[in-house]
Amino acid sequence: MLQITKKSKRDIIMEQAAALFKEQGYPAVSMNDIADKVGVKAASLYNHIKSKEDILQEICFRFAHEYMTQLNRIAQSEQSISHKIAAIIDLHVTLGTHNAAAIIITNYEWKHLSEPYLSDFKAMRKSYEQTFMDIITEGVAKGVLKGIDPTIVMFTVLSALRWIPFWYNDKRGVTIEDLKTNIKTLILKGLEKE
Amino acid sequence: MLQITKKSKRDIIMEQAAALFKEQGYPAVSMNDIADKVGVKAASLYNHIKSKEDILQEICFRFAHEYMTQLNRIAQSEQSISHKIAAIIDLHVTLGTHNAAAIIITNYEWKHLSEPYLSDFKAMRKSYEQTFMDIITEGVAKGVLKGIDPTIVMFTVLSALRWIPFWYNDKRGVTIEDLKTNIKTLILKGLEKE
DNA sequence: AAAACTAACTAACGCTTGTTAGTTTTATTG
């Protein structure tokens, strides 16, 4: 089978651990559980990772960074407010459907990080939310968005988007494109007709 | 101090445990942690509860039942589709702001229930989602709602609502009434102006 | 062919987990 770069054992551990963390939550998963899934004894994992939290850190920061980078690019672009919000929705749908396990962990398991990583992560998350909120506030000021409280909009929209990897599943017959256009319609144009 | 019914020790345990489960997640909280918060030794908790999971069960099923009861009342009422959706939003805001810890547990910690409780809970949850979806499907059929995929609408709206207890906090200066009207506007009428 | 590296193993470490048993203190009642 052709593949440019072989998946390292570390990557396999990350992948299997992510699947378990997603299903059971970080504290409920033991090193033994991870080892079993990888097909190795627990102690052998330490040839590839530093600690259990090492796994959590890698996942959380990798995707937090990915979100930040992409959001900043959207925020600094010269597009309209509506376009920016649409792009943010697309971003969350894309990441949330292609990397469901890792995104769930980034969104819900980060609280198990220890200091100083926890504080770093929280700062990134806050910055992310603020950037999003600035876009909404600008939209309201310019009169292109309804005068809804920006904090409420930000959390409501972000909540809807962060939940996608929990319920989305190809087998439901909803394509990723469906998801993008439908959520954009719902959020931007609302549920009621005309 | 006047009070009609005194809070039982069991209630205090439930309350303190709920606060801990909310912050750290069920598996990360030990019986010792709970005991410390209650001001007692861990073994003493067993004079009032059967087991750790006993606490989780009580919280999950009490509020799942509350949700079901209220949703069924809304679904069976003679109101318009838009009114029903508005009532569902109000329901989630009310419960999510007044019982934040318990609602978070009902929404996110239920997976740590053991069988057969887990299956029972999942069935209730699925029934809840189905009832909500039926309302949306009816609205689309009647032409009062846009032709958005009902599954997507159901999960998107429910996600936005289930997340409220995570971020809502009186100190942000957003009142519960603000929250209700703003979320209803956002979901029913959308974000863009005109 | 020797040396170094990789990655697996077994065994053990100190610690914490949820829970039970048995006992003593505190509160309520006749």
Place this chain on the structure above:
DNA sequence: CAATAAAACTAACAAGCGTTAGTTAGTTTT
């Protein structure tokens, strides 16, 4: 005030936790 019930305590348990140490086999580099 004595009897009873409720609720706290201490001590212990078996099992599991994350992690380290020491070793061994197989592969790669010198």
